[in-house]
Amino acid sequence: MEVTTAWYLILGGVLFSIGSFGLLVRRNPLVMFMCVELMLNAVNLTFVAFGRDLGDIGGQAAVFFVLVVAATEVVIGLAIVVAVMRRQPDATADDISMLSG
Amino acid sequence: MESLVWLIPLLPLAGFALLLLGGRSLGEPNAGKLATAATGASFAVSVLVFVGLLLLDSHDRSFTFTLFSWVPSGSLSVDVGFLADPLSITMALFVTGVSTLIHIYSLGYMHGDRDFSKFFLYLNLFVFSMLILVLGDNMLLTFLGWEGVGACSYFLIAFWFEDEANATAGKKAFVTNRVGDFGFMTAIFWTFFAFGTLNYSEIFADAGSVSTTTASAIVLLLCLGAAGKSAQFPLYVWLPDAMAGPTPVSALIHAATMVTGGVYLLVRVNPLLAAADSWVPEMIAWVGLATAIIAALAAVAQMDIKKVLAYSTISQLGFMFVAIGVGAYTAAVFHMVTHAFFKALLFLGSGSVIHAMDGEQNMSRYGGLARLLPVTSITFGVGWLAIAGVPPFSGFWSKDEILAGAWNHNRLLWALLLFAAALTAFYMSRAVIMTFFGERRWGAGTADDSTAHHPDESQTAHSPGASAHVHPHNEPPALHPHESPPTMLLPLVSLALLAAVAGVINLPFVKDTHFLEKWLEPSLFHNEASLNFAGGTKWVLAGVAIVAGLVGIWLAVSIYLRKSMPASMVERDFFARAWRYDEAISAVAGGPGRKAFSALAFFDHKVIDGAVNMVGGAVQVSAKQLRRLQTGMVRSYALGIALGAVVLLVYFISRASF
Amino acid sequence: MEVVVFIACAVICVTGAIGVVVANNPVHSALMLVATLFGVAVLFLTMDAQFLAAVQIIVYAGAIVVLFLFVIMLFGVYRSENLRVEPIAGQRPLSIAVAVSTLALAVIIVAVATGGSPTGQQAATEPLVDSVTVHSTSATEALTDNQPIGEEIFPNVEQLGRVIFTDYVWAFEITAVLLTIAVVGAIALARRQRGEEESAAPVSPAAAPAPAAAASAASAPIGSAAASATHTEEA
Numbered sequence: 001m002e003v004t005t006a007w008y009l010i011l012g013g014v015l016f017s018i019g020s021f022g023l024l025v026r027r028n029p030l031v032m033f034m035c036v037e038l039m040l041n042a043v044n045l046t047f048v049a050f051g052r053d054l055g056d057i058g059g060q061a062a063v064f065f066v067l068v069v070a071a072t073e074v075v076i077g078l079a080i081v082v083a084v085m086r087r088q089p090d091a092t093a094d095d096i097s098m099l100s101g
Numbered sequence: 102m103e104s105l106v107w108l109i110p111l112l113p114l115a116g117f118a119l120l121l122l123g124g125r126s127l128g129e130p131n132a133g134k135l136a137t138a139a140t141g142a143s144f145a146v147s148v149l150v151f152v153g154l155l156l157l158d159s160h161d162r163s164f165t166f167t168l169f170s171w172v173p174s175g176s177l178s179v180d181v182g183f184l185a186d187p188l189s190i191t192m193a194l195f196v197t198g199v200s201t202l203i204h205i206y207s208l209g210y211m212h213g214d215r216d217f218s219k220f221f222l223y224l225n226l227f228v229f230s231m232l233i234l235v236l237g238d239n240m241l242l243t244f245l246g247w248e249g250v251g252a253c254s255y256f257l258i259a260f261w262f263e264d265e266a267n268a269t270a271g272k273k274a275f276v277t278n279r280v281g282d283f284g285f286m287t288a289i290f291w292t293f294f295a296f297g298t299l300n301y302s303e304i305f306a307d308a309g310s311v312s313t314t315t316a317s318a319i320v321l322l323l324c325l326g327a328a329g330k331s332a333q334f335p336l337y338v339w340l341p342d343a344m345a346g347p348t349p350v351s352a353l354i355h356a357a358t359m360v361t362g363g364v365y366l367l368v369r370v371n372p373l374l375a376a377a378d379s380w381v382p383e384m385i386a387w388v389g390l391a392t393a394i395i396a397a398l399a400a401v402a403q404m405d406i407k408k409v410l411a412y413s414t415i416s417q418l419g420f421m422f423v424a425i426g427v428g429a430y431t432a433a434v435f436h437m438v439t440h441a442f443f444k445a446l447l448f449l450g451s452g453s454v455i456h457a458m459d460g461e462q463n464m465s466r467y468g469g470l471a472r473l474l475p476v477t478s479i480t481f482g483v484g485w486l487a488i489a490g491v492p493p494f495s496g497f498w499s500k501d502e503i504l505a506g507a508w509n510h511n512r513l514l515w516a517l518l519l520f521a522a523a524l525t526a527f528y529m530s531r532a533v534i535m536t537f538f539g540e541r542r543w544g545a546g547t548a549d550d551s552t553a554h555h556p557d558e559s560q561t562a563h564s565p566g567a568s569a570h571v572h573p574h575n576e577p578p579a580l581h582p583h584e585s586p587p588t589m590l591l592p593l594v595s596l597a598l599l600a601a602v603a604g605v606i607n608l609p610f611v612k613d614t615h616f617l618e619k620w621l622e623p624s625l626f627h628n629e630a631s632l633n634f635a636g637g638t639k640w641v642l643a644g645v646a647i648v649a650g651l652v653g654i655w656l657a658v659s660i661y662l663r664k665s666m667p668a669s670m671v672e673r674d675f676f677a678r679a680w681r682y683d684e685a686i687s688a689v690a691g692g693p694g695r696k697a698f699s700a701l702a703f704f705d706h707k708v709i710d711g712a713v714n715m716v717g718g719a720v721q722v723s724a725k726q727l728r729r730l731q732t733g734m735v736r737s738y739a740l741g742i743a744l745g746a747v748v749l750l751v752y753f754i755s756r757a758s759f
Numbered sequence: 760m761e762v763v764v765f766i767a768c769a770v771i772c773v774t775g776a777i778g779v780v781v782a783n784n785p786v787h788s789a790l791m792l793v794a795t796l797f798g799v800a801v802l803f804l805t806m807d808a809q810f811l812a813a814v815q816i817i818v819y820a821g822a823i824v825v826l827f828l829f830v831i832m833l834f835g836v837y838r839s840e841n842l843r844v845e846p847i848a849g850q851r852p853l854s855i856a857v858a859v860s861t862l863a864l865a866v867i868i869v870a871v872a873t874g875g876s877p878t879g880q881q882a883a884t885e886p887l888v889d890s891v892t893v894h895s896t897s898a899t900e901a902l903t904d905n906q907p908i909g910e911e912i913f914p915n916v917e918q919l920g921r922v923i924f925t926d927y928v929w930a931f932e933i934t935a936v937l938l939t940i941a942v943v944g945a946i947a948l949a950r951r952q953r954g955e956e957e958s959a960a961p962v963s964p965a966a967a968p969a970p971a972a973a974a975s976a977a978s979a980p981i982g983s984a985a986a987s988a989t990h991t992e993e994a
Contacts, residue, residue, distance in 0.1 A: 021857070034792045064811070068938065
């Protein structure tokens with residue numbers, strides 16, 4: 001038995017689905033963020049797997065940029081969370097519903 | 102010279118435009134003089150074009166001058182073009198001529214009126230519209246003029262609109278006309294559908310190519326329009342009410358020009374009449390006859406002098422329709438011309454009398470005015486003799502032509518028409534006697550019981566300069582009737598001369614004296630019915646007609662002058678109320694009509710508006726439901742995105758090929 | 760051997776992932792995330808992405824998760840949501856459906872693409888999807904095309920560097936700008952607003968008089984400022 005690309009892909013799929021489930025179910029904004037990180041990691045895994053499979057370094061380059069942007073996103077996101085939670089320390093995602101119609 | 106034809110309608114239009122811009126500042130009398138000059142110049146140009154046509158050969162006498170392309174829309178191409186052919190120039194001549202005389206008359210009649218310049222503004226607009234109607238070379242242009250004269254008629258009838266009765270009369274005229282206009286419009290649509298063009302020359306060239314049903318339908322619809330405009334049964338109800346307008350308006354519009362529009366239209370489309378089923382002209386003749394008799398009988402019992410003349414107009418128009426129906430187009434045009442002269446004369450004369458009697462229009466308060474108003478009574482007398490059909494005045498010749506045409510077609514038609522002619526002589530003589538002869542039923546100290554018992558029949562006109570005043574019923578006010586000013590007398594005299602001698606344009610003696618018939622030939626395309634009886638019969642018919650006229654006059658004299666027979670024998674209430682026709686219409690419209698209208702309004706409000714509102718309501722309801730999606734909850738949105746992504750993935754995977 | 764490594768790492772990753780989702784305490788979630796990140800880093804190593812593995816540990820686990828922990832600590836860990844209650848109707852079942860279907864789709868794609876044999880030799884060498892093409896310029900062609908990375912003709916870092924600074928330099932520059940913007944934005948978002956500075960100010964003048972207490976006073980405002988800011992905001 002050999003570890004083929006397919007295994008990595010399926011593992012990535014599993015991580016992605018767990019991450020998406022967590023994102024939709026949890027209300028604590030920080031935990032939601034962590035689930036997003038999970039999803040991004042799953043995608044990174046997939047990228048690298050394909051990159052190796054196709055013999056193209058572009059996959060890893062993509063992961064590089066994903067990492068950078070994920071970091072950026074976390075910075076901004078946490079800044080927003082801080083700004084919101086300063087007013088209401090036990091704020092959850094459900095409390096930010098000012099755009100209701 | 103015939104290329105000047107485009108000036109004929111444009112001169113009154115220029116007058117209208119100038120008065121529109123500066124009429125009020127011009128004021129009396131310059132505004133009136135400007136308007137009169139415009140119309141007079143138009144008449145002069147008409148004469149020039151007439152001469153120009155005379156100089157051409159008889160089969161060349163049809164000249165079209167196109168100003169510009171008006172509606173170039175797909176297969177429909179309508180130009181603003183003027184057709185100068187014998188028929189249209191005849192119409193243009195007497196329209197502009199009579200209009201000019203009436204403009205001069207109005208200078209005197211409307212003296213002192215607050216809206217002096219507005220009156221002439223409308224008059225010029227009217228002349229322009231009428232000339233468009235007459236000179237247009239296609240049906241759409243004729244219809245434009247048709248609508249224009251209808252609108253001007255409304256403006257002028259309701260000229261003194263502060264009195265609600267006048268405004269209502271104007272509305273009635275317009276609405277009744279509209280019913281006819283519907284017929285005309287549908288005829289235009291059908292014509293375009295059948296012929297592909299609206300141009301007269303093109304239609305007439307093709308007239309034989311359509312089925313008789315199509316031609317009949319078009320002609321019937323045109324008759325509906327003509328019935329509205331020319332006050333035939335059943336659309337004549339507006340004309341008596343239109344007497345609420347100033348007398349020059351009644352003379353010009355409702356006697357000489359606008360009401361002849363329907364007659365002109367039917368004469369113009371004579372090829373279509375010839376192509377239609379034979380029962381269509383038959384029907385026109387009988388409708389004309391019915392109108393003639395109904396109106397004549399109503400006229401015998403009217404007390405208001407203008408109402409007598411109004412019903413007389415309706416009756417004479419009926420005569421013209423009979424002429425059209427039997428194919429005697431020349432007779433119809435002939436009578437149209439002579440009628441314009443003597444009816445305008447009679448109306449203007451009555452205006453002169455009303456002016457003298459300080460606004461009184463009820464003939465039961467007239468009497469013995471002949472000595473006091475000499476010019477008026479002489480000219481009125483000329484008009485009376487003309488309409489009564491006494492030779493050698495013009496009315497005799499034209500009426501005789503119509504009677505000859507009727508005899509040619511149907512003896513019964515002729516007999517009934519003769520009866521109507523006798524009635525014409527009767528009621529006109531009655532009016533003349535009651536007004537100018539007999540004892541004076543006015544002035545101080547006349548405690549006449551008969552005058553005291555005419556409370557509501559009398560209609561006081563809004564004579565210019567005088568406010569509305571209702572005469573007290575018990576004592577007639579002291580009056581000093583005097584002759585009218587020269588501006589009012591000049592047209593009377595001119596029209597009297599014309600009414601006297603106009604018969605010369607189509608004398609029946611020798612073939613050569615049939616000027617009008619020969620002149621109109623190019624426009625009639627040989628559709629004129631030829632008289633198929635011997636020349637001697639003509640003299641007998643003429644004699645019978647003269648006798649009928651004299652009988653009518655004698656009857657009137659004996660009832661009203663000699664008082665040898667009671668008036669109530671003739672003056673039935675039924676006739677006075679114009680056969681209760683107006684009341685019948687009101688009953689139908691007010692009763693079941695109103696219910697129908699309410700149902701229609703309900704339908705419009707609930708169903709049609711409801712459908713539109715329902716769309717809005719549906720949007721509102723659906724929006725309300727959709728709004729529930731906008732919870733503002735981030736997680737719901739995230740779930741939506743995730744679900745959408747899954748769906749898309751499924752879709753793409755199912756379509757992908759591995 | 761590879762299989763053992765893979766399975767171990769997979770277990771770690773999945774366990775971490777489930778832990779992130781399930782843990783009540785957000786600090787526990789963060790720690791479970793670290794576990795997942797470690798697992799993924801090792802998997803990168805097995806796929807000869809050494810540079811990325813290192814960067815993963817340094818940046819992700821070392822910076823980002825630490826940032827998370829900072830914020831968690833700032834706002835108190837004892838407050839967490841009650842996981843038994845789900846206020847939005849239908850959220851849980853639908854979320855499960857989404858997760859399951861995503862996984863199912865992934866499995867289906869993989870299964871169809873590999874012809875049902877994920878462990879076959881053939882599948883390892885065949886390209887997974889025919890229509891996928893990745894463009895590289897000639898500078899890297901000699902490096903990347905027809906040259907399995909696992910043979911280590913060139914070091915991974917060098918390969919990556921060459922590509923980033925030639926083919927993808929535009930993206931590189933943009934991400935640099937992006938990072939700058941992120942820093943500026945974060946400061947702008949998270950700084951204290953005007954009203955809060957006023958309430959923080961009175962603390963320092965009151966503590967100023969005592970020079971001996973200046974040292975403690977210097978440190979006190981900083982700590983109390985943070986605490987009082989929290990309290991004033993609560994109020």
